[in-house]
Structures are given as structure tokens and as C-alpha cells.
Amino acid sequence: xxxVTVAAAGRKTRRSGAHAVRRKLLVHGVQVAVLVVVLGFWQxxxxxxxxxxILYGVPSGIVGRLKEWITVGTAVGSLGDQIRVTLEEALLGxxxxxxxxxxxxxxxxxxxxxxxxxxxxxxxxxxIPRIVLxxxxxxxxxxxxxxxxxxxxVLVFFGVFFxxxxxxxxxxxxxxxxxRILGASxxxxxxxxxxxxxxxxxxxxxxVAFGFALIGAIxxxxxxxxxxxxxxxxTAQGTFDANGVWAAMVIMGAVxxxxxxxxxxxxxxxxxxxxPQLSGPDL
Amino acid sequence: xRKDFRSPAGEIYTALRDVDLTVGAGEFCAVVGPTGCGKSxxxxxxxxxxxxxxxxxxxxxxxxSGITKGVGFMFQTDAILPWKNVLENVAxxxxxxxxxxxTAYADARDWIRRVGLxxxxxxxxxxxxxxxxxxxxxxxxLINEPRILLMDxxxxxxxxxxxxxxxxxxLGLWDLTHPAVVFVTHDLEEAIALADKVVVMTAGPGGTxxxxxxxxLPRPRVVQEIRFExxxxxxxxxxxxxxxxxxxxxxxxxxxxxxxxx
Numbered sequence: 263x264x265x266v267t268v269a270a271a272g273r274k275t276r277r278s279g280a281h282a283v284r285r286k287l288l289v290h291g292v293q294v295a296v297l298v299v300v301l302g303f304w305q306x307x308x309x310x311x312x313x314x315x316i317l318y319g320v321p322s323g324i325v326g327r328l329k330e331w332i333t334v335g336t337a338v339g340s341l342g343d344q345i346r347v348t349l350e351e352a353l354l355g356x357x358x359x360x361x362x363x364x365x366x367x368x369x370x371x372x373x374x375x376x377x378x379x380x381x382x383x384x385x386x387x388x389x390i391p392r393i394v395l396x397x398x399x400x401x402x403x404x405x406x407x408x409x410x411x412x413x414x415x416v417l418v419f420f421g422v423f424f425x426x427x428x429x430x431x432x433x434x435x436x437x438x439x440x441x442r443i444l445g446a447s448x449x450x451x452x453x454x455x456x457x458x459x460x461x462x463x464x465x466x467x468x469x470v471a472f473g474f475a476l477i478g479a480i481x482x483x484x485x486x487x488x489x490x491x492x493x494x495x496x497t498a499q500g501t502f503d504a505n506g507v508w509a510a511m512v513i514m515g516a517v518x519x520x521x522x523x524x525x526x527x528x529x530x531x532x533x534x535x536x537x538p539q540l541s542g543p544d545l
Numbered sequence: 546x547r548k549d550f551r552s553p554a555g556e557i558y559t560a561l562r563d564v565d566l567t568v569g570a571g572e573f574c575a576v577v578g579p580t581g582c583g584k585s586x587x588x589x590x591x592x593x594x595x596x597x598x599x600x601x602x603x604x605x606x607x608x609x610s611g612i613t614k615g616v617g618f619m620f621q622t623d624a625i626l627p628w629k630n631v632l633e634n635v636a637x638x639x640x641x642x643x644x645x646x647x648t649a650y651a652d653a654r655d656w657i658r659r660v661g662l663x664x665x666x667x668x669x670x671x672x673x674x675x676x677x678x679x680x681x682x683x684x685x686x687l688i689n690e691p692r693i694l695l696m697d698x699x700x701x702x703x704x705x706x707x708x709x710x711x712x713x714x715x716l717g718l719w720d721l722t723h724p725a726v727v728f729v730t731h732d733l734e735e736a737i738a739l740a741d742k743v744v745v746m747t748a749g750p751g752g753t754x755x756x757x758x759x760x761x762l763p764r765p766r767v768v769q770e771i772r773f774e775x776x777x778x779x780x781x782x783x784x785x786x787x788x789x790x791x792x793x794x795x796x797x798x799x800x801x802x803x804x805x806x807x
């Protein structure tokens with residue numbers, strides 16, 4: 263009886279292994295097909311009609327523009343420099359904004375007095391369309407790095423702040439009480455109990471926050487900048503170069519994807535203590 | 546002592562009234578009573594997590610203000626940190642107090658062995674069974690060598706067999722450092738099997754001590770078997786007589802809408 267069960271289980275595992283491979287192939291196959299259909303339709307629709315190329319761009323033209331940027335360089339300098347400038351602004355702002363968001367969020371989530379005092383200010387600041395602050399920052403801090411970093415900080419801060427705030431408020435009271443009874447000071451309890459517990463919430467906000475960081479950097483460059491992907495897009499738009507706009511977007515997509523991958527790695531590392539409990543699919 | 550809670554609506558709820566309870570050094574005291582009688586509140590007052598509204602709580606002659614020193618607390622639900630493994634969890638107390646890592650971890654390994662978890666040092670809490678998590682909590686408290694160990698229905702979430710096993714081990718571990726224990730439970734059998742003294746509380750709100758029963762059963766005891774002893778049965782009858790009236794009162798209060806339940 264036992265041997266029969268074991269044998270059956272063994273076959274089942276092998277089969278589900280093959281099944282997993284087939285499934286993966288199917289998923290990737292459909293993904294490629296979707297891409298081919300969309301790009302193919304686009305290519306065929308626009309064709310070599312020069313008026314349509316100016317309006318919509320065309321996949322083959324976008325590839326050509328990318329090649330040109332890589333080999334010859336762009337109108338505002340080498341492509342590598344543009345990516346570096348934008349990334350520098352986005353990352354710097356992202357780091358500062360995230361740290362500020364975590365610090366303020368945890369502080370206000372733990373200290374009632376702070377929440378009461380600063381709550382209304384935060385709500386007001388959050389409700390205004392912050393992207394407009396870009397103009398203010400460009401006027402105040404000039405066309406260089408600082409104005410973009412400021413804009414990114416403002417965009418990143420709120421998302422992280424609200425998640426950290428909520429995370430700090432949802433910490434299991436027993437965990438804190440237990441740590442305090444075991445001898446933890448208030449500060450130790452905050453660092454070793456509240457912070458890790460809120461990390462689940464904070465890390466979730468980082469995905470969205472990095473998207474906002476890229477938006478902030480690009481829009482900042484749009485409003486007033488000398489270098490960067492935003493400037494590249496603006497220049498392309500100014501010269502009716504739809505292919506250039508699309509090409510810059512492809513680059514941003516690649517950057518965002520890489521960042522997303524890194525954040526997911528970080529998430530897995532920080533939250534590896536968690537039991538696997540997701541009931542829905544991973545993205 | 547007396548403890549009032551103010552509800553968000555501003556009403557005052559008296560959880561405890563005129564509670565007078567003394568637990569001697571190294572004494573194992575079990576507290577039983579119907580739901581909502583303020584058993585758990587008593588523990589939070591001793592631990593210093595809450596302050597008494599009137600009266601005083603003293604531990605080793607010192608008035609309690611802020612978290613009591615030299616106290617351990619086992620919660621009804623798990624309170625070990627889910628993002629730390631067993632070793633880090635058990636070593637947490639010494640680490641908080643500034644003991645260096647090597648000493649704290651060596652100490653923690655000792656206690657992990659004593660509670661029977663050797664080999665599980667690098668597991669995370671979610672990889673352990675309910676009983677094993679209780680062992681971690683026990684080791685985490687005992688490593689601090691508390692003078693008083695407060696236990697709030699610590700084994701109520703466990704199945705009956707695991708619970709009896711854990712009770713037995715608790716007695717064995719208690720013998721090592723011999724702290725005073727205040728063990729809150731609703732299970733009279735468990736209370737008598739473990740304790741030197743069983744305290745019965747009256748139904749809440751405004752619960753107070755109704756009676757104290759010394760339990761002079763010989764030690765060491767085997768929790769699973771002691772309940773068949775004639776002395777045990779006799780004690781059980783006597784304590785139950787006292788407790789039953791309160792359980793009835795508590796039950797009737799949950800039935801009437803005027804009764805305040807927690």
C-alpha cells in the first residue's frame with residue numbers, strides 16, 4: 263500500500279515539473295505573440311507614410327533612432343550621459359524621500375502628539391498637485407541637479423510616509439509590550455519591533471515610489487533642464503521627432519524594469535522571514 | 546487596588562475592585578475566574594504596562610511605576626518576533642540589556658536546549674508549531690531569570706496533549722530558577738495541577754479575590770496523572786464549589802443586555 267502511494271507521488275512530482283516548464287513556455291510564448299501583434303500592426307499601419315511617421319512614429323524608426331543615439335550620440339550629448347543624469351536625480355531624490363518618509367511616518371505613527379500637530383499640514387500638502395512645485399524648484403534652485411532632486415523628494419515622500427505611518431500604527435501591541443518587558447528601551451522597541459514590522463508596508467510603497475521618482479526627474483527636466491532623458495524627449499518633441507520620444511520611453515522602460523527587479527530582490531531579502539501566504543498570483 | 550478603564554465614549558468601567566493578593570517569592574500562584582473578571586488586568590498591573598487607578602502594586606517591596614524590573618510575561622497569543630529566528634528571539638532580552646552578542650547567544654543556546662528546541666535555532670517562528678513557539682516564549686522569558694513570571698493563559702491555544710506536556714515542562718523549568726509565578730487560566734484542572742495556591746476571582750465588572758486555596762499536593766508532580774489522585778479530586782470539588790457560583794453570575798450577565806461584557 264505504502265509503496266504504491268510513494269510511486270504515485272513520485273510520478274506526480276515529475277509530471278508537475280514538466281508541467282511547470284510547459285506553462286512557463288506558454289506564458290512567454292503568448293507574451294512574445296502580444297508584442298509581435300502590437301508592433302506589427304503599428305508598423306503596417308504607419309508604413310512609410312511620412313506624415314504618419316511624424317504623428318505616430320514607427321517601430322523600425324524607433325530602433326533606428328536608438329542605434330543612432332548609441333553610436334553617434336544625441337542632440338544634447340552622449341546617450342549614456344543622459345541616462346546617468348536622469349538616474350542620478352531619480353535615485354538621489356528617491357533615497358532622501360524614502361528615508362524622510364520612513365522617519366516622519368514612524369515618528370508620527372508612534373507619537374500621538376506629533377500626529378495631532380502635523381496631521382493637517384501633511385493632508386494639505388498631499389492634496390495639492392505637487393508636480394506644479396517643479397516650476398517653483400526650477401526658479402529657486404536653477405536648471406541643475408538640485409531642482410529635480412527636490413521635485414523627486416516631494417513626489418516620493420508622501421507615498422512612503424503614509425505607508426510607514428500606517429505600518430507603525432498597525433504594529434501588534436503585544437510584540438511591543440513583550441519587547442519592553444524583556445528589557446527593551448523605547449528606542450530599542452522602535453528600532454527592533456516597530457521598524458521591521460512596518461517594513462512590510464514600507465517596502466510595498468517603494469515600487470510606486472520609484473515610479474514617482476522617475477516621473478519627478480523627467481518632468482523636472484521637462485520644465486527646465488540642460489541634460490537628461492526629459493530634455494531628450496523635449497528636444498525630440500520640438501523637432502517633430504515622434505520616433506525620438508518613443509525611443510526615450512523605451513530607455514526609461516528598461517531603467518524602470520531594472521529598478522523594479524532590484525526592489526523586488528530587496529523585498530525578498532527583507533521579508534524572507536514571512537511565511538509564503540499569498541493566495542493571488544505574483545507580478 | 547482598583548482599576549478603572551475609560552471607554553472611548555467616556556464611561557468608566559471598573560475592571561478590578563479591592564483586589565488584595567500577595568504572592569510569596571518562588572510561589573506558584575494560579576488565578577482562576579469567569580471570563581471578564583479581570584484576571585488579565587491583574588497581570589498587566591503587576592507588569593507595569595498599566596497603572597492601578599487606586600491602591601498600589603509592589604514587587605519585592607518596590608512600588609510599580611513603569612515596566613517592572615525582573616518580571617517576565619507570557620502572553621496568550623504569540624509575542625515572539627516573527628522576523629527573528631529562534632536564537633535571536635531567545636537572546637533578545639540579554640541583547641536589549643547590552644550583554645555582548647557572544648555571551649547572549651551562548652546563554653540562549655543553553656535555554657533553547659533546556660526547553661527542548663535544540664536544533665531549531667535558525668528556524669523562524671512561522672516554521673514552528675504552536676507548542677514550539679510557546680517554548681521559545683518561555684526560554685525568552687526565563688533567560689532573563691525573572692523574579693516573577695506572569696502567564697496569561699499561555700497554553701490556551703494548544704491542543705490538550707501538547708498542553709499537558711507543556712505544563713509538565715513548565716514545572717521542570719520553574720524548578721531551575723524558581724521565580725514566583727502568577728498563572729492566569731480558566732482551566733481549574735490546570736490550575737490545581739500546577740500551583741501552590743489557587744486564587745478564585747469573582748465575576749466582573751469589578752472583580753475581586755473571592756477565596757484562596759492552598760494546594761499542598763506533593764512535588765514533583767506529573768500533570769497528566771495527578772488528576773487521578775484522591776486529594777486532587779477533593780481539592781477540585783472544593784474549589785469548583787466556589788468558582789461555580791461566579792461562573793453562573795458571569796454567564797447570566799452575558800445574557801442580559803444591561804450586563805457589561807468585555
